Amino acid sequence: MEKATENGPNGAHSGRVGPTNPMVTPLLTDQYQFTMFYAYWKAGKHNERAVFDLYFRRNPFGGEYTIFAGLEECIRFISTFKFTEEEIAFVRESLPPSCEDGFFDYLREIDCSDVEVYAVSEGSVVFPKVPLLRVEGPVAVVQLLETPFLNLINYASLVATNAARHRFVAGKSKILLEFGLRRAQGPDGGIGASKYCYLGGFDATSNVAAGKLFGIPLRGTHSHAFVSSFMSPDEIIDKSLHSSDGSSICEDFVSLVQKWLSKIQWSGSSHGSFGETNQSELAAFTSYALAFPNNFLALVDTYDVIRSGIPNFCAVALALSDLGYKATGIRLDSGDLAYLSCEARKFFVAIENDFGVPGFGKTAITASNDLNEETLDALNKQGHEVDAFGIGTHLVTCFAQPALGCVFKLVEINDQPRIKLSEDVSKVSIPCKKRCFRLYGKEGYPLVDIMTGENEPSPQVGERILCRHPFNESKRAYVVPQRVEELLKCYWPGTSDKAKEDLPPLKDIRKRCMEQLEQMRPDHMRRLNPTPYKVSVSAKLYDFIHFLWLNEAPVGELQ
Numbered sequence: 001m002e003k004a005t006e007n008g009p010n011g012a013h014s015g016r017v018g019p020t021n022p023m024v025t026p027l028l029t030d031q032y033q034f035t036m037f038y039a040y041w042k043a044g045k046h047n048e049r050a051v052f053d054l055y056f057r058r059n060p061f062g063g064e065y066t067i068f069a070g071l072e073e074c075i076r077f078i079s080t081f082k083f084t085e086e087e088i089a090f091v092r093e094s095l096p097p098s099c100e101d102g103f104f105d106y107l108r109e110i111d112c113s114d115v116e117v118y119a120v121s122e123g124s125v126v127f128p129k130v131p132l133l134r135v136e137g138p139v140a141v142v143q144l145l146e147t148p149f150l151n152l153i154n155y156a157s158l159v160a161t162n163a164a165r166h167r168f169v170a171g172k173s174k175i176l177l178e179f180g181l182r183r184a185q186g187p188d189g190g191i192g193a194s195k196y197c198y199l200g201g202f203d204a205t206s207n208v209a210a211g212k213l214f215g216i217p218l219r220g221t222h223s224h225a226f227v228s229s230f231m232s233p234d235e236i237i238d239k240s241l242h243s244s245d246g247s248s249i250c251e252d253f254v255s256l257v258q259k260w261l262s263k264i265q266w267s268g269s270s271h272g273s274f275g276e277t278n279q280s281e282l283a284a285f286t287s288y289a290l291a292f293p294n295n296f297l298a299l300v301d302t303y304d305v306i307r308s309g310i311p312n313f314c315a316v317a318l319a320l321s322d323l324g325y326k327a328t329g330i331r332l333d334s335g336d337l338a339y340l341s342c343e344a345r346k347f348f349v350a351i352e353n354d355f356g357v358p359g360f361g362k363t364a365i366t367a368s369n370d371l372n373e374e375t376l377d378a379l380n381k382q383g384h385e386v387d388a389f390g391i392g393t394h395l396v397t398c399f400a401q402p403a404l405g406c407v408f409k410l411v412e413i414n415d416q417p418r419i420k421l422s423e424d425v426s427k428v429s430i431p432c433k434k435r436c437f438r439l440y441g442k443e444g445y446p447l448v449d450i451m452t453g454e455n456e457p458s459p460q461v462g463e464r465i466l467c468r469h470p471f472n473e474s475k476r477a478y479v480v481p482q483r484v485e486e487l488l489k490c491y492w493p494g495t496s497d498k499a500k501e502d503l504p505p506l507k508d509i510r511k512r513c514m515e516q517l518e519q520m521r522p523d524h525m526r527r528l529n530p531t532p533y534k535v536s537v538s539a540k541l542y543d544f545i546h547f548l549w550l551n552e553a554p555v556g557e558l559q
């Protein structure tokens with residue numbers, strides 16, 4: 001397998017080949033894929049042409065939409081799919097000794113050059129039952145792809161959807177920062193979370209490795225440890241700071257800060273809300289400003305937000321302002337974030353008015369601490385003054401729902417449609433090699449997704465088409481689409497002569513995701529009781545599903 005090289009951001013355009021995570025090898029699969037593989041080979045079936053669909057059955061987080069993510073990694077995986085000698089030796093050890101040598105020679109030969117992958121574009125809004133991927137090829141090889149493909153898509157799509165839902169509640173104007181690395185499920189969980197939260201609408205991450213790998217903007221503040229590591233302003237040795245234009249130097253920035261602190265104390269801005277502030281906190285803020293005069297942001301809740309953190313921040317920010325710098329803002333990491341952000345805003349506005357510092361009232365307020373969709377929603381209802389949210393644990397661990405149940409099902413072999421039956425109708429698979437379309441209505445919204453047999457004529461703009469619920473006879477509707485979008489596109493043509501879609505850079509996938517979310521009808525998107533989006537099959541496919549169902553289901557006998 002070719003080794004991944006990391007010579008620049010943006011995934012596909014970085015020159016990297018193969019999966020991002022070197023642990024993604026042909027062995028990253030379930031043992032039963034190899035036992036089936038051997039049995040297919042032994043039965044002489046391994047080269048039979050099979051079609052599998054990868055899809056999920058229910059949208060996550062109680063919502064009615066999902067964001068599809070993980071495609072690029074699947075394509076990277078098959079692009080370098082090949083067993084090494086070491087891997088073949090391990091498979092040999094892990095199978096019973098009776099397995100014939102010829103099988104291992106066959107294993108040595110295989111790659112994915114004869115596999116075709118049709119997929120929905122990454123970053124699309126997608127719905128249950130509609131294939132996200134249609135994978136065609138020799139049954140034994142495609143079978144092996146089940147587990148790694150599901151692994152690469154399930155979490156990616158889940159966390160991208162989680163990010164999109166957080167973005168929806170926060171609103172477009174807010175900055176969303178992903179802070180989850182320390183709480184993520186291991187290194188791959190952390191890297192994946194950063195990549196796919198960005199895809200789902202976050203603005204930046206604190207994860208430096210993800211910044212390097214994918215070109216995601218990096219953002220960060222500082223921690224309580226930095227604040228509490230200082231004891232007093234006397235610790236600060238180099239107190240000098242050049243003005244922002246370099247024309248002058250302030251020899252004692254620490255005294256300038258102290259001067260501003262007493263001015264604030266005696267001005268109307270404080271409304272007598274504080275007396276002595278914490279001097280070790282002031283030392284920490286002053287030091288941080290000396291290190292980053294152009295990016296001064298202070299975590300203000302180590303001792304007391306109102307009585308210490310905010311006035312200390314303002315004193316340092318005003319001293320910076322004297323030298324021509326503009327402080328960035330504060331971060332709140334505990335307490336009532338609605339109340340504290342409003343108090344902070346009032347304080348900043350009062351400072352702007354009392355001391356004539358234009359723009360000070362708009363100083364940015366970042367909030368963090370166990371945030372999730374619900375807390376964001378509660379903050380919105382209460383009213384708050386937060387400009388940016390830093391979100392970690394709930395976002396990256398997908399606390400509200402830990403897995404998206406994508407499955408990989410055989411739908412056709414040797415041109416023969418196959419079906420998987422279940423007592424639970426939602427688990428009955430939709431047979432046949434299919435094409436999938438999104439039909440748009442008069443108002444520009446997507447109305448319905450429809451699956452058809454491969455050889456049926458495609459739906460046409462302006463032509464009425466019957467869309468049927470795949471399993472419920474009485475649910476059907478005629479649609480006259482104003483626009484028809486074919487959903488499954490060729491991302492890996494195998495030996496066919498189909499043109500191959502490009503894998504776009506991450507920021508283009510993110511843009512696609514934002515645009516797709518934007519065009520959805522609002523009632524599908526709302527958090528409380530959203531309207532399900534319609535997923536349907538053509539009349540012909542409907543008839544065929546039910547014919548096959550009756551054909552395959554044994555008839556019971558009553559005694």
Ligand SMILES: Nc1ncnc2c1ncn2[C@@H]1O[C@H](COP(=O)(O)OP(=O)(O)OP(=O)(O)O)[C@@H](O)[C@H]1O
Binds near residue numbers: 333335379
């Ligand atoms: N106005 C608000 N409305 C609803 N939830 C809020 C509001 N402000 C903060 N929260 C949430 O309430 C929870 C507060 O948690 P908790 O009481 O454990 O933290 P804290 O005591 O404020 O901070 P820490 O324990 O980190 O010092 C967090 O999940 C936070 O996101």
Ligand SMILES: O=P(O)(O)OC[C@H]1O[C@H](OP(=O)(O)OP(=O)(O)O)[C@H](O)[C@@H]1O
Binds near residue numbers: 390
């Ligand atoms: O709360 P999350 O959504 O996971 O966001 C990330 C958290 O990580 C940091 O502190 P950490 O939790 O490590 O320490 P703390 O509990 O003292 O804030 C940060 O201050 C946030 O609170």
Ligand SMILES: O=C(O)c1cccnc1
Binds near residue numbers: 206220
């Ligand atoms: O930069 C931050 O403020 C940050 C980063 C990770 C976790 N919590 C906070």
Ligand SMILES: [Mg+2]
Binds near residue numbers: 369370
């Ligand atoms: Mg915390």
